[in-house]
Amino acid sequence: MPNVRPVWLLTAANNVKTPHYRRLSTLTPKPQPTESSEDGARTLRVRKYNNRSLPLSPVMDPKAVNARTKYEQAKANPDRDTESPFQKQLRLNPYARALITPVRTCVISHARLPEHFLQQFVTRLETSTSNWQKATPQLAPALSKDRILDPTTGTVASRMSALAISTSRSYVFNNHSLLVAVSKKKKWAAIVSERMKEWVAAKRHVQPDRIKAKDIWTWPADTADATLSQRRIEVAGLIKIAFLLGKITPLTLSGPNGPPSECFVLRPAPAENTSSNASAFDLNFLLGDEFGSRFDLQDIEHSGMTVVANDESTLRLRVALLKLSTFLEPCVANLNAMKKNTPKPKSENDDDEAPNTEQIDVRHVP
Incomplete structure (x- = not known):
């Protein structure tokens, strides 16, 4: 007779090896009735005996999950065949394209303008050496989302190249005369935001309050010409x-x-x-x-x-x-009116209100 273990012995052995919470986890729970809240923003679980309904967890609530992830979903491309002549004219209008860009704050004039009229700056670090403490951060203009300019050599580097580029960006009014004035008056340290200092401090393993913009960062004099x-x-x-x-x-x-x-x-x-x-x-x-x-x-x-x-x-x-x-365009920049102890807004400060001060006079010459 073959050596066969009884069925009850196998079941008992399996129960001993498998914890009870694992055995019960395979059971599918019964669906519970739900209803929407009065404002329609939450999902409530209906309880027995006419008890007050309780809201579901934000992790399980489908309405909360949809509200949290709807901004991450890409919008469908508009149908070009159904657009009106005015919509087509508006889509091909470069001035309308300039006005729909996100509004950012110029760190020099504190003016809130669309991103089309501003020049972006990032902090770049060379990765030729593995010692980040010896790497010198440099303010570099960002020509586009993936193209960073090296003012020293005049070449354009991609974000995918062997460079460490900060994710935070500062914005300055897009004008050649203003950049020249910033270089001459040595006011370029105002472009370095607090988030850039935190990023460099994390690379150097030091506290952000020990980072001084003028002592660490470099600003090539020919940034405007490059x-x-x-x-x-x-x-x-x-x-x-x-x-x-x-x-x-x-x-x-x-x-x-x-x-x-x-x-x-x-x-x-x-x-x-x-x-x-x-x-x-x-x-x-x-x-x-x-x-x-x-x-x-x-x-x-x-x-x-x-x-x-x-x-x-x-x-x-x-x-x-x-x-x-x-x-x-010709521009007159009065950088002498800038105060030394003026707080600088953060780079991504689209949610912060810029102070209404008269620290700098930037106006176009007719």
Whole structure:
């Protein structure tokens, strides 16, 4: 007879080895009736004998979970076929694109402006050495979300490169004259936010109160010129793409009455040949003299006034031209009015109200 253990003995052995809470965990609980609260924001569990309903845990409440995660879900792309003519015109308007950018605070003027009119700065650390205590932090302009400028060499580094880049960012008014004044007056330490100090302190394993911006950070003197150079390179590259796509035509081929309002002009045309509603950009001013030889745009330079169609393929070019125009506009900055003990707002201070002070006078010269 084979050596077979009784069934009751196997069951008893299994019960001894398996704790009781594990054996009961396999049972599926019965669904309990629920109802919505009066304001509709919570889910309540209905109790027996007409007792007062109790709210579910935020972890189990489907309404609380949906309210917590709805901002993380990507919105569906709008249907372009059902949009009205006004919606299409608004979508292709670069000024509307500039105004819908998040509002941030300039750390120099304390003015709250859309992000389109501000220049972002981050703290970057070289990772060539494993000793973070010897790495020198540097304030670097952020040209876009993933492109960081090195003012010392004038090159652009990607966020995925061998660099340590702070997640916190500071914002300064996008103007070349203001950056030059900040460099001359040595007011660049105001750009270093408290979150940047905490980030560097964590890298160096020291307390944040021991971090001094002027003693540790570096600010290249040619930051303004390096930023201007990279912005011009970006605009020149977008002009080449528009030219290859056939979106740029000479002004003489645009019609007898000049370009329509849906287009914009590169190098302003005479008043009799340009529509009053068409925007004009002077490439000699934006890209500098002899821009054709420096940026390989001889065809654009020798063709005279050119018209660019304003559509989705050239929207990025027009936004870049607007940013470059704002960057080169004359600006008067009175940095001497800034007080030494003025508290600086944080980098990501979109929820904080900036103080209404008159520490700096930044105005455009007509």
